[in-house]
Amino acid sequence: MRGSEVELRSEEGQMGFAEFAGNQRVVTALQGMLTADRVPHAMLFSGPRGVGKYTLAVMFAQAANCARRKDDFCGECEPCRRIGLLAEPAPLVEQGLAQRGESADAAMVERVPLILQTHPDVWSIVPDPMRLRNPVARPVLHMGQLRAVARAANFKPTARRRVFILDGAETMRWDLANIFLKILEEPPESATLILLAPNPYLLLSTIRSRCLQFYFAPLSTEQLEEILKRRTQFKPSERKLAAQLAEGSPGRAMHMDLEGAAQLRRDVLQVLERAVEGRSYAQLFDATAQLVKGQKESFENVLEVFYIVITDLLELAYGSTDRPLRNPALRQELGAVCKKIDLEWVAQAVDGLDELHGRLRRNINRQLGLDAVAISLARR
Known part of the structure; x- marks a missing residue:
């Protein structure tokens, strides 16, 4: 726990x-x-x-x-x-x-x-x-x-x-x-x-x-890699990936399911991809259902990954080109999505996620809540 x-x-x-x-x-x-x-x-x-x-x-x-x-x-x-x-x-x-x-x-x-x-x-x-x-x-x-x-x-x-x-x-x-x-x-x-x-x-x-x-501030990726080097059996490539995905958290880095964490980010990006590409609602709902039902992570962590991916999209679209992404392995896919969004879309995404996160206290149906956010972001 x-x-x-x-x-x-x-x-x-x-x-x-x-x-x-x-x-x-x-x-x-x-x-x-x-x-x-x-x-x-x-x-x-x-x-x-x-x-x-x-x-x-x-x-x-x-x-x-x-x-x-x-x-x-x-x-x-x-x-x-x-x-x-x-x-x-x-x-x-x-x-x-x-x-x-x-x-x-x-x-x-x-x-x-x-x-x-x-x-x-x-x-x-x-x-x-x-x-x-x-x-x-x-x-x-x-x-x-x-x-x-x-x-x-x-x-x-x-x-x-x-x-x-x-x-x-x-x-x-x-x-x-x-x-x-x-x-x-x-x-x-x-x-x-x-x-x-x-x-x-x-x-x-x-x-x-x-x-x-x-x-309590997050640790840098360099600090995390050093901790992982001392205290885990991760290979150098695994240490690098864990440090990138851990968001500054040594606890997460040391106990991370690397494959599962990477898949969660791909699944989140898939929801956003289908929304901005104007896919059918059936395809969009398939992606959200897979995300909610197929993840071992808590729903709060799933929402956190949405914020992380959207931050990368905003950075690619409007930020510095030499600033490192939080999901460097997804740079190509993120680059394709960022060409189809604008600041209004980003603001709407953040507002929707904020509202959904706030409603978790009232035991909102998570699937329906995420569906509503996805629909609001769909480009028609």
């Missing part, structure tokens, strides 16, 4: 924050807080998926409770080892869902919230997949989870500090955010909440303003 972020560690044999790959300015800032014993009550980690937000949040929780060190973590003491188990959340999620039972209804989901806990002072709250009899399309944070955090945040820690990691903070409904806002307005003395979100502006401004914000 979080495989793209749990392995962002540097050379084997190192322990502590030195394990973390990339975004050293954030690491330095966190260590400075621990050294000065001036840890904020709430932080917001934002940035693309796979750049290590969750990984560093778990590391911070270890450092805040390490029995041997103050501004770092040893990885060997009992608190470090127990908290470190949160770095692999997928088994814990499965365990929590199994305990709740396959026949759970919506009321049960609120009464028995999904909370990942391997140490008394550290919780990881992730969007609940809600394996219900009638499953929802998109996991979100629920009222039961937020209320549980609000209660537990006021308990005294057994070690040094209570840490609550809220992954997917952008998925909490705005009408439920007031539950969380109350914690931020009256913060407990010895607790820190760490919110994780790809885009900080998906959260209410009242929540953002009460958090110390850190942005």
Whole structure:
């Protein structure tokens, strides 16, 4: 579930924050807080998926409770080892869902919230997949989870500090955010909440303003290739391709299905090709159906690839000729499509994708939503 972020560690044999790959300015800032014993009550980690937000949040929780060190973590003491188990959340999620039972209804989901806990002072709250009899399309944070955090945040820690990691903070409904806002307005003395979100502006401004914000920047392709060289068995050509397709995310690069990632980009481009070429709606819908049903990636990632491909089209049509494309292997096909579009088409494409992305919160039918975007882009 979080495989793209749990392995962002540097050379084997190192322990502590030195394990973390990339975004050293954030690491330095966190260590400075621990050294000065001036840890904020709430932080917001934002940035693309796979750049290590969750990984560093778990590391911070270890450092805040390490029995041997103050501004770092040893990885060997009992608190470090127990908290470190949160770095692999997928088994814990499965365990929590199994305990709740396959026949759970919506009321049960609120009464028995999904909370990942391997140490008394550290919780990881992730969007609940809600394996219900009638499953929802998109996991979100629920009222039961937020209320549980609000209660537990006021308990005294057994070690040094209570840490609550809220992954997917952008998925909490705005009408439920007031539950969380109350914690931020009256913060407990010895607790820190760490919110994780790809885009900080998906959260209410009242929540953002009460958090110390850190942005996790994507890594360069050169940095990614160096990490892949040290830590994977990829061939040089595979390292180059993975670095190009990973969008600056070391987590994605290291766990990437290269063939699947390349095929996803071809499938997205095929939808856009059929739209601008004025193909029949039947052909257009065949392409969108193949994209929605045939992909292992989340639908959010599929939409992200649409943005990436459209960025390349815009760059080819109106940008610098010497600027590298994000999909260099598709240069010829992209070049053919860019001759048939204009700025109005690009703006319409982005607006349609933005609207579709926004409606995912309401569990919109993804196939129909993508069909509507494709129709709006079709040239007749």
